[in-house]
Each structure stands twice: as C-alpha cells, then as structure tokens.
Amino acid sequence: xxxxxxxxxxxxxxxxxxxxxxxxxxxxxxxxxxxxxxxxxxxxxxxxxxxxxxxxxxxxxxxxxxxxxxxxxxxxxxxxxxxxxxxxxxxxxxxxxxxxxxxxxxxxxxxxxxxxxxxxxxxxxxxxxxxxxxxxxxxxxxxxxxxxxxxxxxxxxxxxxxxxxxxxxxxxxxxxxxxxxxxxxxxxxxxxxxxxxxxxxxxxxxxxxxxxxxxxxxxxxxxxxxxxxxxxxxxxxxxxxxxxxxxxxxxxxxxxxxxxxxxxxxxxxxxxxxxxxxxxxxxxxxxxxxxxxxxxxxxxxxxxxxxxxxxxxxxxxxxxxxxxxxxxxxxxxxxxxxxxxxxxxxxxxxxxxxxxxxxxxxxxxxxxxxxxxxxxxxxxxxxxxxxxxxxxxxxxxxxxxxxxxxxxxxxxxxxxxxxxxxxxxxxxxxxxxxxxxxxxxxxxxxxxxxxxxxxxxx
Ligand SMILES: [Zn+2]
Numbered sequence: 001x002x003x004x005x006x007x008x009x010x011x012x013x014x015x016x017x018x019x020x021x022x023x024x025x026x027x028x029x030x031x032x033x034x035x036x037x038x039x040x041x042x043x044x045x046x047x048x049x050x051x052x053x054x055x056x057x058x059x060x061x062x063x064x065x066x067x068x069x070x071x072x073x074x075x076x077x078x079x080x081x082x083x084x085x086x087x088x089x090x091x092x093x094x095x096x097x098x099x100x101x102x103x104x105x106x107x108x109x110x111x112x113x114x115x116x117x118x119x120x121x122x123x124x125x126x127x128x129x130x131x132x133x134x135x136x137x138x139x140x141x142x143x144x145x146x147x148x149x150x151x152x153x154x155x156x157x158x159x160x161x162x163x164x165x166x167x168x169x170x171x172x173x174x175x176x177x178x179x180x181x182x183x184x185x186x187x188x189x190x191x192x193x194x195x196x197x198x199x200x201x202x203x204x205x206x207x208x209x210x211x212x213x214x215x216x217x218x219x220x221x222x223x224x225x226x227x228x229x230x231x232x233x234x235x236x237x238x239x240x241x242x243x244x245x246x247x248x249x250x251x252x253x254x255x256x257x258x259x260x261x262x263x264x265x266x267x268x269x270x271x272x273x274x275x276x277x278x279x280x281x282x283x284x285x286x287x288x289x290x291x292x293x294x295x296x297x298x299x300x301x302x303x304x305x306x307x308x309x310x311x312x313x314x315x316x317x318x319x320x321x322x323x324x325x326x327x328x329x330x331x332x333x334x335x336x337x338x339x340x341x342x343x344x345x346x347x348x349x350x351x352x353x354x355x356x357x358x359x360x361x362x363x364x365x366x367x368x369x370x371x372x373x374x375x376x377x378x379x380x381x382x383x384x385x386x387x388x389x390x391x392x393x394x395x396x397x398x399x400x401x402x403x404x405x406x407x408x409x410x411x412x413x414x415x416x417x418x419x420x421x422x423x424x425x426x427x428x429x430x431x432x433x434x435x436x437x438x439x440x441x442x443x444x445x446x447x448x449x450x451x452x453x454x455x456x457x458x
Contacts, residue, residue, distance in 0.1 A: 009035045009052050010417075012379065012410070013045040015060025016386055018395055020067035021370035022353040026390050032065060034377035037193070037414040042371050058417070062385035063409050064398070067369050068130025068378030069322035070355040073226075073264045073285045073314025076134050076149060077108060079116035079123075080436065080443055081317075087448060093232035093296055095452075102169065103450035108138040110148060112443050115436055117149040121156035122427045123320035125418045128380025128408040131159045131359050131368070133262065133314070135200055135226055139170045142177040146185040150195045157413040157426045159193075159378070161362050163200030163226045166215065168208045168458040175211045175458075179218060186223050194414060196362050198262060201227040204247040205238035206456050216254040224260025224362065225251065230273075231265035232296045238456060248273035257282050260361055264314060265290075267297045271307060278308025283358050286350060288329045290316035301333065305346055312358050313350040323382075323404035326351050330400060348396035377415040383407045383422075 010033070017030030019042060031045035033052050041048055049055075081104055088099045108116070113136075124132055132153070138145050146162045153160045162185065166178035178200070186197030199219045201207060204227075219225070229247050230236050239247045248269060251257050261282035266274070277284050286299050304311055315325050329347050334340065356369025367375035384406035390398050411419040418426050 009033055009040065009055040010058055011045075011048055011052055011055040012058040012060060012065060012381070012412070013048065015063045015065040015381060016390060017042060017065045017371060018390075019371045020352045021356060021372070022349070024352060024392060024395055026392055026395065028390070030065065032371055032379060034379070034412070034415050037377055039371060039373060039375045039377050041373055058410065058420075060381045061383065061409060064382040064384055064386065064403055065371070066128070066380050066382065067352070067356070067371050067375075068380050068411065068413065069128050069351070070131040070359045070369055071124070071129050071315055071320065071322055072133045072262065072283070072312040072355055072358055073287055073316055074120065074132050074134050074320070075136070075317035076117045076120040077105060077113065077136055077138060078317035079119040080104075080112060080440055084444060084447060088452060093294055094234055096294055098454050099452045102454050103447050103452065105137040106139050106170070106450050107443055107446040108140060109446075110141055111439060113138050113141060113145055114148055114152055115432065115439065117152035118156065118427060119432050119436060120320060121153050121158055122424055122429050122432060124158055125156060125411045125413075125424050125426070126408065126429075127319075127321040128382065128411050129158070129320055129322055130378040130380070130411065130413045130418075133161045133198070133226065135163060135165055135264070137165045137167070137202070139174055142174065142181050144181075146181060146197065147188075150185075150189070154195060155426060157416050157418040159195070159363065159413065161196045161198050161226075163198040165200040165202040166211065167202035167206040168211055169202070169206045169454050169456055171458045172208065172211065175208070176214070179211075179214060183218060183220065186220050193363070198224040198226040198260070198362070201225055203228040203231065203235050204243075204250055205235045208457050209243070212250070212254055216256060219256070222258055222260050224258075224262060225256050226262040227251070227264065229263040229266055230268040231291075232294070233268050236268045246270060246273050248276050252276050252280065262358070264316065265296070265299070266304065267291055267299050271303060274304050274307035274309055277304075281310065284309045284311050285314040286311050286329060287314045287316035287318070288332045289318040289325055292328075292332060293318060298332065298336065301343065301346060302339075310354055310357070311346070311350055312354045322351055323399060327400050327404040344396060348399075377412055379410070379412040380408055381410040383409040
C-alpha cells in the first residue's frame with residue numbers, strides 16, 4: 001500500500017489507450033499507471049486517479065497511448081548512409097551490396113559505429129520504438145563492436161537484441177572473429193533485462209560450408225540466428241548452386257531453424273521452404289520498404305501465411321517509424337492479393353501481436369509489447385487526438401490513416417521517460433547531428449577508398 005501513495009508512480013493519462021497484443025482493447029479517457037520498470041494498472045483514468053491519488057501525472061494531451069513499438073530487423077550502422085554517393089553505377093542487388101553497403105561497413109571505425117548507434121537509437125525514441133533487433137557489420141572493428149553498441153542503446157534507454165553478421169566475404173578470419181563476437185556477447189548478456197544477443201549471419205550466399213558447420217557446432221543452443229534469407233534471387237541461386245538446397249533447407253539441415261530463428265525478407269523462398277519455417281515456428285521478418293527500395297520483389301504474404309509462417313515486421317534500416325512501415329506494408333500489397341480484407345487482417349497482426357510474441361521469446365517477458373498489469377513499462381504516445389469513433393474492431397484503420405505519420409509525444413522505455421513532449425531526455429539530437437557532420441567527411445573519404453568487387457565468399 002505504501003507504494004500506491006508514492007511519487008515514484010507515474011500516471012499517464014488524458015488519452016485513448018490501445019493495449020496492443022493479439023486482442024487489443026480500447027480504453028477511451030484511459031490511463032496507464034507505472035512504477036519502476038512495470039505497468040501497475042491500465043484502465044479508465046478516473047479509476048486510476050482514485051487508486052493512485054498522489055501519482056505524478058503525465059499528460060497525453062488527447063493522444064493515443066500504445067505499447068512501445070518493436071522493430072524486428074534494423075541496421076544501426078546504416079545511419080551515415082544518407083546522402084552518400086557510391087560514385088559507381090548500381091543496377092542490381094549484388095551491386096547494391098558490393099558497391100554500397102560492403103564498402104560502407106568496411107569504412108566504419110569505433111567512432112562511427114558508436115555515433116550511428118546513438119543516432120538510430122534517437123530516431124527510435126523519436127518514433128516511439130522501444131525494442132529493436134539490430135543486425136550489425138563493421139569488418140574493421142569486429143571484436144567488442146556489439147558491446148560498444150550496447151553501451152549506446154543502454155544510454156539511450158531502449159531495449160535491443162544485437163548480433164554481428166558473420167560472413168566470409170572479407171575472408172575466413174573475419175568470419176571466425178564474427179562467430180566469437182556473437183558467442184561472447186550472447187553469453188555475457190544472458191538474463192540482461194534490456195540487452196540480449198542473437199547469432200548474426202549475413203546470408204547463406206556469403207558463407208562457406210566450414211563457417212556454417214562451425215556456427216552449427218559453436219552457437220549456443222536455441223540462441224536464435226538472425227540472417228537475411230532469399231532477399232534477392234542471388235541468395236537462392238548461389239546457395240542452390242553450392243549446396244544443392246535452398247537457404248532455409250540448408251539452415252534447417254544444420255539445426256539452426258527454431259522458434260528463435262529470425263529470417264529477414266524471404267521474398268524468393270519456395271513453398272517448401274516457407275513450410276519449413278512454419279513447421280519450426282521460426283520467424284519470417286517482412287521488410288516491405290527495403291524490398292521496394294532494393295527492387296528485389298515482394299514477399300508472398302498469402303503463401304507464407306498458408307504455410308503457417310509467423311510473420312513479423314522490420315525496417316531493414318530504412319526507417320525507425322514502425323507505423324509508416326506498417327502503412328507501406330499494406331499499400332504495397334494493394335492490387336496484388338485478391339482478398340484485401342484477409343490481407344489487412346494478416347498485416348495488422350504483424351506489428352502489435354507477432355512482433356510482441358517474438359520479442360517475448362528473447363527477453364523472457366511474457367507480457368512485453370502489451371499494456372497490461374505487470375508488463376514492462378514500454379509506452380509510446382502518438383500525438384493524434386482521434387476525431388472519429390475508435391473501438392476494438394477498427395483499431396487498424398486508426399493506425400494506418402491517423403496515427404501513421406503523426407508525431408510521437410512521449411516515449412517511455414522500461415519506466416524511464418525517454419522523450420517528453422517531443423524532447424528526447426536521454427540524448428541530444430542536435431549534438432549528435434553536429435558530431436556526425438563533423439566526422440562524416442572522413443567516413444565518406446574512407447568509403448570512397450574502399451574497392452568494390454568483393455567476392456561473395458572471400
Ligand atoms: Zn537487413
């Protein structure tokens with residue numbers, strides 16, 4: 001009872017609460033009470049005010065109070081890519097990698113790794129995203145890179161699942177370093193409430209068989225691989241050519257496809273391989289903006305659902321705004337599927353239900369991603385007062401046509417107010433931007449000195 005009257009309790013109210021999860025509820029004139037890192041109560045504001053009369057009040061100003069967003073596939077290291085010109089023609093996916101991303105990741109040094117993590121974490125907070133699954137590459141600085149990123153995101157206040165993308169494209173020695181970086185990070189952060197590790201791999205087509213075997217034998221059991229799969233046809237063709245099977249079959253033969261496996265893209269997977277993902281309960285991560293940007297095709301959502309795949313949503317470094325990604329996911333499928341209504345149902349589940357389900361597996365938090373009593377206090381307040389009726393049947397419409405694109409007013413990560421009234425509390429965005437402008441000429445110079453023509457497997 002003592003705590004009920006304590007000032008350590010915050011009552012976030014004067015808004016419409018949408019609880020999230022697989023069966024979201026709407027509470028108009030609702031509120032969320034939280035203390036330390038937990039949600040204490042969710043309900044009508046007048047009820048919560050009587051239970052917690054002395055709580056500190058945080059005003060949602062009529063906005064929508066949602067669980068903090070979860071992004072299942074992001075790349076912190078891409079922050080400095082904006083405005084960078086490769087100086088070479090780029091016409092297909094392998095050139096996008098070889099002439100742009102593989103030169104950019106080699107240009108990273110400790111300073112730019114850290115700064116990129118800070119800048120992207122600030123973007124996440126600005127967009128109400130409180131849990132991020134990141135996929136990192138910095139061949140010039142492998143050992144210790146994940147902890148450097150972990151320090152930045154911890155300072156920012158968001159939760160993260162980090163991994164290093166193992167690849168043989170820069171030689172087998174780098175692949176071995178990547179394996180050790182993943183293993184030591186995963187082990188070091190077991191039980192950490194906000195930072196966890198997964199086992200990162202670039203894609204089957206840049207991995208040698210001895211590297212894959214080593215990963216299969218050395219990776220901690222069920223740690224969860226995080227890998228790009230069949231993003232472009234090249235991954236399927238190269239894997240088939242070299243191993244005689246497709247990428248998912250290859251990973252499954254190695255025992256790496258399980259409920260913790262995070263498989264980004266899957267655009268060119270066969271029905272049979274989608275079936276393996278479904279059977280194993282692995283996670284297929286849809287990144288529609290990135291797929292469009294890279295012109296690799298569209299995920300066949302209907303087929304993936306038919307094969308039992310759990311489909312989550314990621315952004316692949318394109319944005320940190322999950323609602324914009326959600327809106328793009330639906331717009332980009334218009335005219336592709338015959339049954340638009342069924343599609344809307346599937347896509348609406350990706351962000352709030354499926355991403356939450358996946359994050360729970362990694363953080364051992366059965367209520368993560370939902371605003372209910374006992375859940376981690378991860379909250380986003382969208383500054384979009386609703387001018388039409390909302391109920392549990394039309395939440396998706398309000399998210400797509402009202403909330404997407406609206407600014408986020410407050411972001412709360414594990415009970416800490418990370419952004420209040422549009423001002424980030426944990427980081428200084430202007431200072432970060434100034435630092436980035438200062439060091440980006442050197443970064444760009446290093447980038448331009450890197451040669452293209454990297455062989456896939458070193
Ligand atoms: Zn990616």
